[in-house]
Structures are given as C-alpha cells and as structure tokens.
Amino acid sequence: MSTAVYKLPDEPAPGTLARFVAEPLLPLLATMLVGSWFALPWFVFNSFAMGSPSRWRDAAICAAAIAACAACVVMVVWLNTTGVLPLLSIKYILLSLPMFKLAAAYAVSQRQQRSIELFKHFGGKVGNGAYILVGGFLLGKSIGPSLKDLDPSHLAALILS
Numbered sequence: 001m002s003t004a005v006y007k008l009p010d011e012p013a014p015g016t017l018a019r020f021v022a023e024p025l026l027p028l029l030a031t032m033l034v035g036s037w038f039a040l041p042w043f044v045f046n047s048f049a050m051g052s053p054s055r056w057r058d059a060a061i062c063a064a065a066i067a068a069c070a071a072c073v074v075m076v077v078w079l080n081t082t083g084v085l086p087l088l089s090i091k092y093i094l095l096s097l098p099m100f101k102l103a104a105a106y107a108v109s110q111r112q113q114r115s116i117e118l119f120k121h122f123g124g125k126v127g128n129g130a131y132i133l134v135g136g137f138l139l140g141k142s143i144g145p146s147l148k149d150l151d152p153s154h155l156a157a158l159i160l161s
Helices: 016-020 025-033 036-050 055-081 087-093 096-121 130-143 155-160
Strands: none
Touching (some): 025 096, 025 130, 036 055, 036 096, 036 130, 055 155
8 A cells, every 4th residue: 555645835845955044034134234246146045955946936036136237227328328318317217226136135035934934844944144144244345346436337336236
C-alpha cells in the first residue's frame, strides 16, 4: 500500500542557501538606508534561498523597477538635451526614481512575508540579517552611488541609488 503525500502549492522549496534567509523587513529597510543597488539583489537572493514559489515574479518586479528607473533617466536626459525640459524641472521629475524603487521593494517585501511565514512553519530557520544591513550601510557610505546633486550625467548613480 502506498501513502499519498500532500504538498501545498505555496510551500517553499528551500535550497542549500536557506541558512542565509533574512526577514523581508531587512531588505526593505536596506532600500531606504542603503539603496536599491544593495536591497533589490538581496530581495532576489532571499526569494531564491528560501525557495519561494514566487521567486521569479519577485526577480521580475525588482528588474522592472530598475528598468523603469533607467527609462525615466533616459527620457529625462533626452528631454533635457533636446531643450524640451529645463534643468530646473529635471530635479522634480527625478523624484519619481525613489518612488519606483520603494514601490517595488514594498511589493516584494509583502510577497516575501507570506513565503517567509510558510518557510518558518515548515522548519526553516531565519538568520539575523541585521549584520548584513549594517554592513551594507557602512559599505554604501563609502562606495555606493550618490544622488547628492541630481546630475543627469551620472546615469548609473541615478538608476541604482
């Protein structure tokens, strides 16, 4: 006689990196404190490490946020070089960049919150990601991209900060 195995469709399938999983709140805080160059890859890593069933969608949301920021920066630079947009207006339009990144980080954080609860329910251990957050904060102050002057010539800093 064989026994049937019941498997939840949302049940995480953690891999060998499961011991590095952190609470989704920490990458969300990293988005605010360090920048998306650090936080969005952390979200993607977290999703794959815990074996989240929505890991590919989480990665797509993070990639879409970076693509939206890149498109916005390219559009603003083009509008500025053609003379359609004065330099003063660029600073106001570029305020939409953090909005794209924070919206993506919040969306992925909410998606991962459901997965992390199932991950913990099925015996997964969540590590202390506060050390990673503090390390990223210190690292970001020294090498991370900066938006100090909102200069469109620094395209990578505008997109990744």
